[in-house]
Amino acid sequence: MNRRFASTTSSSRLLGVAFVVVLLLLVASVVERKQLEAELQNAKFIAKVYPLAPSDDEIRFPRRILSIDEPYIFVGGVPRSGTTLMRAMLDAHSLIRCGGETMMLPQFLQWQSGWRGDKWMNGSGITPEVLDLAVSAFISEIVAKHDKMAERLCNKDPYTALWLPTLRRLFPNARFILMIRDARAVVHSMVEREVPVGGYNRSDPPQMFRKWNQEITKMLFQCGNAPGLCLQVFYERLVQKPREEIGRILEFLDVPFDENVLRHHQLIGDEIDLSDQEFSASQVKKALNVDALTAWFDCFSNETLAEVNDLAPMLSLLGYDTKSTTPSYERFAGDDFHRGHF
Numbered sequence: 001m002n003r004r005f006a007s008t009t010s011s012s013r014l015l016g017v018a019f020v021v022v023l024l025l026l027v028a029s030v031v032e033r034k035q036l037e038a039e040l041q042n043a044k045f046i047a048k049v050y051p052l053a054p055s056d057d058e059i060r061f062p063r064r065i066l067s068i069d070e071p072y073i074f075v076g077g078v079p080r081s082g083t084t085l086m087r088a089m090l091d092a093h094s095l096i097r098c099g100g101e102t103m104m105l106p107q108f109l110q111w112q113s114g115w116r117g118d119k120w121m122n123g124s125g126i127t128p129e130v131l132d133l134a135v136s137a138f139i140s141e142i143v144a145k146h147d148k149m150a151e152r153l154c155n156k157d158p159y160t161a162l163w164l165p166t167l168r169r170l171f172p173n174a175r176f177i178l179m180i181r182d183a184r185a186v187v188h189s190m191v192e193r194e195v196p197v198g199g200y201n202r203s204d205p206p207q208m209f210r211k212w213n214q215e216i217t218k219m220l221f222q223c224g225n226a227p228g229l230c231l232q233v234f235y236e237r238l239v240q241k242p243r244e245e246i247g248r249i250l251e252f253l254d255v256p257f258d259e260n261v262l263r264h265h266q267l268i269g270d271e272i273d274l275s276d277q278e279f280s281a282s283q284v285k286k287a288l289n290v291d292a293l294t295a296w297f298d299c300f301s302n303e304t305l306a307e308v309n310d311l312a313p314m315l316s317l318l319g320y321d322t323k324s325t326t327p328s329y330e331r332f333a334g335d336d337f338h339r340g341h342f
């Protein structure tokens, strides 16, 4: 065979093989691309259906649907009345979660009350019923999702206690705990610890007593108008008779007694979230104690203390001894204390 012809034939065979190989490679890459695309589609679909591995909360509380029937617990009172202590004790309960102060709910409740009477809003179809549903959904989301899920969800923002009728309307099964404390200790706490509370002028104790009186009067009135739904808790009794008082509170909340509530300080950082941003964090980290009962003694002028009945008449009505400048809180620990009050 002609060598030249032979070499031409083998080169065209080689070319043919190369062509087939390239073709095969092309087909393979197209198939691979199609497969990749299909996998990607599938992965997108899976990601849509199962966005993340379920959290422990999602496993414990699958498809927990929050509604206006939720038996939320609201802890309130005049600031510096032991509200953080109360919520930390409840947080220690295995069925309850309050979590940190949101700081925003009282302000939000104030805003929504302003929208309520708005004629333009009603004209646009946002009726009071629509607004109630939207407001309750907002509050539910904040209360439920800013911390761990639990059987009983709780919120502690002292000034929710000024919005009890609204919260009752939005959540008919909610329970309210109103913390009450001697105004002299409350005012002293704000001044001494430099806690800024709107409406309280820390360089003017008489003004602060008047403000306390105005706020506690409103809170007590609203709480008294919600029998069976609102419980008044005296700080002075809680710290002296914790077991009895916690028993009464848990019964009111319809949850079983839990010894953990009496050792809240040991569960901080574990069961209980406590941010150092909270003004009471350093005090709540300690075991329950009675140190703050008398810390205000000798801190007010005699003139201010002599006027206290006029500035804050609710004090003596609530059973605090306003005659003495160093009163005893023994009666708050008495077995018959609640008989005298409720």
Ligand SMILES: Nc1ncnc2c1ncn2[C@@H]1O[C@H](COP(=O)(O)OS(=O)(=O)O)[C@@H](OP(=O)(O)O)[C@H]1O
Residues within 6 Å of the ligand: 078, 079, 080, 081, 082, 083, 084, 085, 158, 185, 188, 189, 190, 193, 195, 239, 279, 280, 283, 284, 285, 286, 287, 288, 289, 290, 291, 292, 295
């Ligand atoms: N473990 C423990 N035992 C006894 N007392 C305690 C405890 N934890 C907090 N407290 C006292 O609660 C007072 C603060 O009240 P609040 O938490 O309502 O304050 S705040 O409104 O949230 O800023 C504050 O009172 P004062 O000490 O008089 O400032 C705290 O001492």
